Amino acid sequence: MTLNNIALPHVPGLPVYEPGRPIEEVARELGLRPDAVIKLASNENPLGPSPKAVAAMRRALKNVHLYPDGGGFYLRQGLAEHLGVGMDNIVLGNGSNEIIELLFHAFVAPGDEVIYSERAFAIYMLCAGLFRAKPVAVPMKGHTHDLDAMLAACNGRTKLVFVANPNNPTGTRVANDALCRFLDHVPQHSIVAVDEAYFEFLDDPPDTLRFITRKRAPNIILMRTFSKIVGLAGLRVGYGIAGKEMVALLNRVRQPFNVNAVAQAGALAALDDRAHIERTRQSNRRGRAYLEAEFNKLRLEFIPSAANFICVRVGDGAKLFVALQKRGVIVRPMAGYAMPEWVRVTVGTMPENRRLVRELKRVLAA
Ligand SMILES: *Cc1c(COP(=O)(O)O)cnc(C)c1O
Numbered sequence: 001m002t003l004n005n006i007a008l009p010h011v012p013g014l015p016v017y018e019p020g021r022p023i024e025e026v027a028r029e030l031g032l033r034p035d036a037v038i039k040l041a042s043n044e045n046p047l048g049p050s051p052k053a054v055a056a057m058r059r060a061l062k063n064v065h066l067y068p069d070g071g072g073f074y075l076r077q078g079l080a081e082h083l084g085v086g087m088d089n090i091v092l093g094n095g096s097n098e099i100i101e102l103l104f105h106a107f108v109a110p111g112d113e114v115i116y117s118e119r120a121f122a123i124y125m126l127c128a129g130l131f132r133a134k135p136v137a138v139p140m141k142g143h144t145h146d147l148d149a150m151l152a153a154c155n156g157r158t159k160l161v162f163v164a165n166p167n168n169p170t171g172t173r174v175a176n177d178a179l180c181r182f183l184d185h186v187p188q189h190s191i192v193a194v195d196e197a198y199f200e201f202l203d204d205p206p207d208t209l210r211f212i213t214r215k216r217a218p219n220i221i222l223m224r225t226f227s228k229i230v231g232l233a234g235l236r237v238g239y240g241i242a243g244k245e246m247v248a249l250l251n252r253v254r255q256p257f258n259v260n261a262v263a264q265a266g267a268l269a270a271l272d273d274r275a276h277i278e279r280t281r282q283s284n285r286r287g288r289a290y291l292e293a294e295f296n297k298l299r300l301e302f303i304p305s306a307a308n309f310i311c312v313r314v315g316d317g318a319k320l321f322v323a324l325q326k327r328g329v330i331v332r333p334m335a336g337y338a339m340p341e342w343v344r345v346t347v348g349t350m351p352e353n354r355r356l357v358r359e360l361k362r363v364l365a366a
Pocket of ligand 1 (some may be wrong): 097238
């Protein structure tokens with residue numbers, strides 16, 4: 001008798017999420033100094049956290065003997081004001097990853113169908129396995145979501161449809177009108193989760209909020225996060241914006257204190273830190289243009305990105321990943337996304353971007 005026999009039969013075979021490798025881990029393994037290693041692997045904010053958030057978190061620390069506000073009142077109030085929605089249109093999550101899981105808890109039974117793109121955020125697939133749903137991975141068109149094909153894949157058993165815009169790992173976006181048309185046509189019995197983790201990087205963002213405010217679509221949820229543009233990935237705060245009925249359901253399936261007190265304080269302060277958000281956007285625009293120009297010079301194919309990362313075709317992605325890592329640059333190999341010739345690099349600060357290009361040239365020349 002092994003524990004595997006006692007576990008639910010689908011659990012021992014579940015795949016394990018492979019995150020971007022932490023700096024400390026790589027430094028330890030390769031005998032490098034941690035400050036000599038740069039991480040361009042998880043689409044984090046290279047400028048660091050919002051300074052306003054850091055100050056607010058320091059103040060919040062003196063009260064960590066108390067449980068957090070399980071209802072997240074002030075953060076939801078801040079978000080509601082910021083977005084022009086009601087407080088009861090917002091559900092908080094331990095990262096938007098948790099919102100994804102809450103959707104499965106609330107809506108997905110074994111055998112239900114879950115639709116996403118063939119190159120979508122890995123968590124959709126992992127949750128589908130965990131909840132024994134039937135995954136339906138729809139082929140992409142030119143590295144972008146094929147929304148028509150995704151719509152055609154919807155049937156009576158479709159419970160959840162994920163559309164990340166911009167998409168991770170490809171960095172591509174869909175046209176605003178195509179997305180809105182898609183949202184107008186998805187059947188009412190299917191929940192659509194629009195994953196907007198990189199929304200704030202878009203120059204010309206779609207007006208998806210109107211599906212919540214004006215159209216009051218009961219089956220649409222927008223997911224956003226404090227992990228990317230405001231630089232609070234380590235805190236774990238994300239949120240869903242949806243109709244009241246959906247929010248009420250998701251609140252029933254979450255842990256009472258899913259977002260900790262320090263995180264609530266930090267996220268609320270970050271909302272007001274326009275300067276940090278603007279700095280981040282500008283730094284990203286500049287860094288992305290630099291990297292794309294350098295990839296062009298090196299005659300490396302890349303996928304033009306609408307986000308803060310770029311997929312670039314390097315030949316043997318796994319090999320390049322290892323070689324760069326030895327030189328203290330952590331990127332993300334893409335074999336897990338059926339893109340073995342590619343790596344994904346996060347746009348860093350300009351010194352980080354230059355270092356990436358320098359090491360990339362050395363490795364490719366060798
Ligand atoms: C980074 C990312 C998220 C954010 O996850 P958090 O749990 O909020 O840190 C969500 N969706 C996609 C597609 C992402 O790339």
